[in-house]
Amino acid sequence: MLSAQESAELIEAIAARQDRAAFASLFRHFAPRVKGFIMRGGADAEAAQEVAQEALMIVWRKAATFDRARASAATWIFTIARNKRIDLLRRAARPVDAEDWLMVYAPESENADKSILAGQTYDRAHHLLEGLSEDQLSVIRKAFFEDKSHSVIAAELQLPLGTVKSRIRLALGRLRDALKKEQS
Amino acid sequence: MSRHLAPEELLLDYSSGALSHAPSLAVAVHLALVPEARRTVELLDAVGGALLENECAALPDDCGLERAMARLDSVACEPPALPSARRPGFEWAPTPLASYIRPGSGWRRILGKFDEIRLEVPGDAYRASLVRLEPGHSLPEHKHSGYEYTVCLQGGYTDATGSYGVGDFAVGPGAERHEPIADPGEPCIALIIVETPIVLTGPWRRWLNPLVSRHII
Numbered sequence: 001m002l003s004a005q006e007s008a009e010l011i012e013a014i015a016a017r018q019d020r021a022a023f024a025s026l027f028r029h030f031a032p033r034v035k036g037f038i039m040r041g042g043a044d045a046e047a048a049q050e051v052a053q054e055a056l057m058i059v060w061r062k063a064a065t066f067d068r069a070r071a072s073a074a075t076w077i078f079t080i081a082r083n084k085r086i087d088l089l090r091r092a093a094r095p096v097d098a099e100d101w102l103m104v105y106a107p108e109s110e111n112a113d114k115s116i117l118a119g120q121t122y123d124r125a126h127h128l129l130e131g132l133s134e135d136q137l138s139v140i141r142k143a144f145f146e147d148k149s150h151s152v153i154a155a156e157l158q159l160p161l162g163t164v165k166s167r168i169r170l171a172l173g174r175l176r177d178a179l180k181k182e183q184s
Numbered sequence: 185m186s187r188h189l190a191p192e193e194l195l196l197d198y199s200s201g202a203l204s205h206a207p208s209l210a211v212a213v214h215l216a217l218v219p220e221a222r223r224t225v226e227l228l229d230a231v232g233g234a235l236l237e238n239e240c241a242a243l244p245d246d247c248g249l250e251r252a253m254a255r256l257d258s259v260a261c262e263p264p265a266l267p268s269a270r271r272p273g274f275e276w277a278p279t280p281l282a283s284y285i286r287p288g289s290g291w292r293r294i295l296g297k298f299d300e301i302r303l304e305v306p307g308d309a310y311r312a313s314l315v316r317l318e319p320g321h322s323l324p325e326h327k328h329s330g331y332e333y334t335v336c337l338q339g340g341y342t343d344a345t346g347s348y349g350v351g352d353f354a355v356g357p358g359a360e361r362h363e364p365i366a367d368p369g370e371p372c373i374a375l376i377i378v379e380t381p382i383v384l385t386g387p388w389r390r391w392l393n394p395l396v397s398r399h400i401i
Contacts, residue, residue, distance in 0.1 A: 018261050024253060031247035033239040052247050057259055064264040071226070075233030082201040082232065093306060094201070094208055129234055140196075144232050149202040150193040165193045172192055175227055 002029045007073030014063035026073075027056050034081045040145040043089055051088055055081040085147065128178045136171035139164055188352035189221050190214050199228035206310035206377045209280065209303075210333040210353070213375055216278035217335070217351030276338040276373055277314075284312070291316055298323060303375075311380050316373045317341065317366035325363045330379025332356035334364075339372035341365060 002010070007029065013022035031052040038048035058080045066076055083094050129137065142153045154164040190211055197203035198211045215222045270277065274285060284303040291299035298321065303312040317323065319339070334354040341348050343364040348354060356362065366372035 014261060020253065020256060023256065024249065027247070027249055027252055030236075031249070031252075032245060033236050035245070035247055036239045037236050049247055053252055056252055057255060060256060061259055061262050063261055071229070072233055074237040075230050078232040078236045079229055081236070082199075086201050093205060129231065140231060141235070143196050143200040143202065144235050147200060147202050149197045149200075152202070165191070168193045168196050172224065172227065175231070179227075 004072050008068040011059065011063050011066045011073055014060060015066065023060055026059065030077050031056050037081065037145065038085055041147050047089060051081060051084045054088065055084045128175050131174050131178050132171050136167050139167045140171055187218065187220065188346065188348055188354060189218065190353040191355060192224060194355065195221065195224050196228055199225050199232060205307065206305040206312050207333050209284065209305065209312065210335050210375060210377045212280035213278055213335045214351060214353045216280055281375065295324060297321060309379060311378045313376050314373060315376050316371050318371050319366050319368045322363050322365040333377040335375045337373045337375060339370045340367040341372045341374065342367055
């Protein structure tokens, strides 16, 4: 197991000195997670492993763009894996490559856009998820694991579109409240 | 004026990766301009990160570690990318949009009413354009069979649903007719992504609609 801080340090070690041992540690931690995550969406083991391989190669290539003040290692790697899934499994492209995500959305003026989610807070997101209702979680999980749009989720769960939208909004409201409470 | 933010369910589709290319471009442009929307996507991305971190790594499997290590020799670590400068003449175009504007492309006058630069997006389910309207001018009245996503990039416009300024996001729910009018001041420039087909409803519709459907205008 790696802590969020250890993961961030490993990515920084790759950026600073192309540290192969750091890459191996990151790979051992994250590649199986990416693979498992992708397989939840119905991909076979081989395809999911390919996504994991390619995602981790991006981590190596783009380590220098990682900024722990803006995202945790897990969040950054999630965005890379998500885009690789679109690339490889859906054979489509995305306007903003994950590897450029931090740069594209970099605040234009310093401090003007301090995220409420500084790096340390990101890694607590999984505790925050515990505060969601089962209904809210099921929509969120379907979206991320199965790569389904909210309208497809509504159809599958046989729920009115408005119900799914309000679950998403309530879930986000809860997450924001929990973050605020943590910070005060 | 209160901001018009992209609906949160659309931001979830964007963060999870389920949103298709052309609407994702509209969302990406909105995020580049509006910190509040960006924070929501950061929160959603963090949820994705938490789900990834929680993923049970019980698979007795190295996922091809050896192969990955062997590949490192041929893959260079890249220096951090720097934000690219905005293109002269296109200063209003935020980073995600830049690569869609082909070199040499310029405004084209359409129906004598507005200027357009057509953008190339993969697939034919959506039509993506930049539209420029002089103050007080309007787009031809039209309706859609599907969704329309608009992000204002310069100036502002007003329609029956409200007034929109730079960064504001509008999503049209299809069947209703609307007629956006550019606000006073500098010309209004907007990114418009429309699910095809588009149907004009004004007086010249009989002659114009066949041209729209054949992508002539």
